[in-house]
Every structure is written in structure tokens, then in C-alpha cells.
Amino acid sequence: MSEPQPVVGELTSAAVIVVATIEPGGEDAVREALADFGDLEDSVGFGSPLAELSCVTAFGSDAWDRLFGGPKPPELHPFVPLDGPRHAAPATPGDLLLHVRSENQGLCFELAHRLLDRLGPAVTVVDETHGFRYYDRRDLLGFVDGTANPHGRGALDAALIGPEDxxxxGSYVIVQKYLHDLAAWNAVSVSEQEHVIGRSKLENIEMSDEAKPGDSHVAVNTVIGEDGEEVDIMRFNMPFGELKSGEFGTYFMAYAASAATTEQMLRAMFLGTADAPRGDRILDFSTALTGGLFFAPPVEFLDDPPQPGVSAAELLPITADAVPVASPSDGSLRIGSLKASMS
Incomplete structure (x- = not known):
């Protein structure tokens, strides 16, 4: 398998998430900058190896068409907005996603700053979120977030596309920025909060199937595969907040081998299910402000991305015998071989 970007790992203490659009005519500058991202990460993080600095770079559907040639990830498409009986999930602009995370907030900021400086005027930032760890990995609603994340081999299988593909x-990434109504949430008893989430607040223990409401967050977000087993995704949710504006929330970020898994969860949350016809009860207290679907390709892809205008057939290895002899008048560049863009 090609070397994946760091889409699997433990939750860190800090993160900076940047969503940007690519300016018309900025495609070449963005493509050229990608090869420098690894060096910039090494430069910032070299002196603090225990800080576990990393960055994942991912692309939206429209950006992929503008930036790259060759085949396109089959499940990469514009984020589908959802308009449910009570709540909505909007689709918002986004061509480029930078997910910078570390145990050191200062390193996150420095790397994000250097990456954007390298991209220059080719991009415009449309959303920037600085996440932090809150108490013992709890969200601002007071519940532990990320308990259901897989580990080890299970995490790799959940987040990364398999070697046969x-x-x-690579990995599909769906992001949403949620604002919490903390006044309304804190006005509800702890027992009622636990029924909204489907877990105990203090002990972080999932309720039994008999006690867990069908419209609880845990129940609605459980996806069962064809084999009868639960299908996992890799979450990197982070709390964020600003005292001046009074805005507090959770930045939802899910990596998956198939975008369809996360999309199924979102449809259940916003459109409802047989057991939760009005959707996920957590949405009575949390409002989605943004929504985007991206694809994080392997490291080798970023180092040498396929140029636009190159067809999938042309990316296949060819022999010298297969190269047609062009006459001088046909404008041929007389290229004798093409380098495959992906391993």
C-alpha cells in the first residue's frame, strides 16, 4: 500500500483546521506547493519530536478536477446538504483542507501559518478553527468524545482504502463545524443529557440497548454492515470556543475508507430513522454551520501529483514499442514514456 497521510492516531491536545478555496488561476501554484509541505512539517516539528506534529492535506471534488489529471476517487463529490424535519446540514465552500494537529498548540499555529504562506494568494481561507483538549477528552457538552474510535489494525481498516484499490x-474526510447552545444544554438535567447522548456522563459507559433511546446520538450514529458487524470511522473531533463572541462548539472530523459510511450517519442524524423519525436529539442543542467532503491522497501523490489534462489511460505504464512515431508537423513533444502517478 502507498504511504498514507497521518489519518490514524490518538487524539492530540491541539489542532488547527483550515478550509480554503483556490483562486481562479491559482491551480499551478497550489500543485507546486504540495511537494514542499512535508519539508515544512519537518522543519517546524524537528526540535519537538514528542509534540507529534502532523498535517493531513485533502481536496474537495471541484478542486480535484481543477488540480489533477487521471482518475478521480469514486466517492469524492460535493458535500450533499441535508434538510431534515427539524434540522439542516449545510454544504459550504471548500477546495483545500489542512488538518494540523499536535500536543503543542504553538506548533500547530506555526505549521499552519507556514503552509498558508507557501500557498500565498493562490488560496483564500474561508474557515479557520483552533481546537483544544477539554478536561479528560470531553467535549464542551461534558461528555467524553472519541470513545468509539477503533485502534490498531481496526483503525487502519476503518480509515484507509485497502491495497486492492x-x-x-487514501481516505475520505467529512468535516462539519457545530455550535452548541450551552445555555439550553445546561438547563437540562444530567439524566436527560445522558439519554440524549446514550452514555453516562461521569463514567462514560454506553447505555444498554434496552435503556438507550432510539434517537440518542450513540444509537443514531451506529452503522451495521452487511456482515452484521458495526462499521467504524476514525474521528478527530475537537472542542473550540471564543469567549468574546460567546460561540462554543465541536469541530467534527471523520476519516473513512468509504465516504458512504459517514454519509449514512449524517442522513440518520438529520433526516431521521425508523427509531428516530425526527433525527438525532443532540441536534436540538448543536447546530451545523459548515459541511464539506474531501479526499486525502497518499503521500506519494502529494509529492508528484498528476498534471491536469492527462487521461487515465495515459497514466498506465507503456513501452517504447507502444509509442507512436509523430511527424514533425503534428506538434508532438516526442515523449517516450509516462510516469504512473500512483503506486
Whole structure:
């Protein structure tokens, strides 16, 4: 399998998440900058190896068409907005996603700053979120977030496309920025909060199937595969907040081998299910402000991305015997071989 970007790992203490659009005519500058991202990460993080600095770079559907040639990840498409009986999930602009995380907030800021400086005027930032760890990995609602994340081999299987696929080592990323109505939430008893989430607040223990409401957050977000087993995704949710504006929330970020898994969860949350016809009860207290679907390709792809205008057939290895002899008048560049863009 190609070397994946760092889409699997433990939750860190800090993160900076940047969503940007690519300016018309900025495609070449963005493509050229990608090869420098690894060096910039090494430069910032070299002196603090225990800080576990990393960055994932991902692309939206429209940006992929503008930036790259060759095949496109089959499940990469514009984020589908959802308009449910009570709540809505909007789709918002976003061509480029930078997910910078570390145990050191200062390093997150420095790397994000250097990456954006390298991209220059080719991009415009449309959303920037600085996440932090809150108490013992709890969200601002007071519940532990990320308990259901898989570990080890299970995490790799959940987050990364398998070796049999042309996009092996890649991952689909869905992001949403949620604002919490903390006044309304804190006015509800702890027992009622636990029924909204589907877990105990202090002990972080999931309720039994008999006690857990069908419209609880845990129940609605459980996806069962064809084999009868639960299908996992890799979450990197982070709390964020600003005292001046009074805005507090959770930045939802999910990596998955298939975008369909996370999309199924969102449809259940916003459109409802047989057991939760009005959707996920957590949405009575949390409002989605943004929504985007991106694809994080393997590291090798970023180092040498396929140029636009190159067809999938042309990316396949060819022999010298297969190269047609062009006459001088046909404008041929007389290229004798093409380098495959992906391993």
C-alpha cells in the first residue's frame, strides 16, 4: 500500500483546521506547493519530536478536477446538504483542507501559518478553527468524545482504502463545524443529557440497548454492515470556543475508507430513522454551520501529483514499442514514456 497521510492516531491536545478555496488561476501554484509541505512539517516539528506534529492535506471534488489529471476517487463529490424535519446540514465552500494537529498548540499555529504562506494568494481561507483538549477528552457538552474510535489494525481498516484499490492509502474526510447552545444544554438535567447522548456522563459507559433511546446520538450514529458487524470511522473531533463572541462548539472530523459510511450517519442524524423519525436529539442543542467532503491522497501523490489534462489511460505504464512515431508537423513533444502517478 502507498504511504498514507497521518489519518490514524490518538487524539492530540491541539489542532488547527483550515478550509480554503483556490483562486481562479491559482491551480499551478497550489500543485507546486504540495511537494514542499512535508519539508515544512519537518522543519517546524524537528526540535519537538514528542509534540507529534502532523498535517493531513485533502481536496474537495471541484478542486480535484481543477488540480489533477487521471482518475478521480469514486466517492469524492460535493458535500450533499441535508434538510431534515427539524434540522439542516449545510454544504459550504471548500477546495483545500489542512488538518494540523499536535500536543503543542504553538506548533500547530506555526505549521499552519507556514503552509498558508507557501500557498500565498493562490488560496483564500474561508474557515479557520483552533481546537483544544477539554478536561479528560470531553467535549464542551461534558461528555467524553472519541470513545468509539477503533485502534490498531481496526483503525487502519476503518480509515484507509485497502491495497486492492487504485487509491490505496487514501481516505475520505467529512468535516462539519457545530455550535452548541450551552445555555439550553445546561438547563437540562444530567439524566436527560445522558439519554440524549446514550452514555453516562461521569463514567462514560454506553447505555444498554434496552435503556438507550432510539434517537440518542450513540444509537443514531451506529452503522451495521452487511456482515452484521458495526462499521467504524476514525474521528478527530475537537472542542473550540471564543469567549468574546460567546460561540462554543465541536469541530467534527471523520476519516473513512468509504465516504458512504459517514454519509449514512449524517442522513440518520438529520433526516431521521425508523427509531428516530425526527433525527438525532443532540441536534436540538448543536447546530451545523459548515459541511464539506474531501479526499486525502497518499503521500506519494502529494509529492508528484498528476498534471491536469492527462487521461487515465495515459497514466498506465507503456513501452517504447507502444509509442507512436509523430511527424514533425503534428506538434508532438516526442515523449517516450509516462510516469504512473500512483503506486
Amino acid at each position: 487504485p487509491f490505496a492509502g
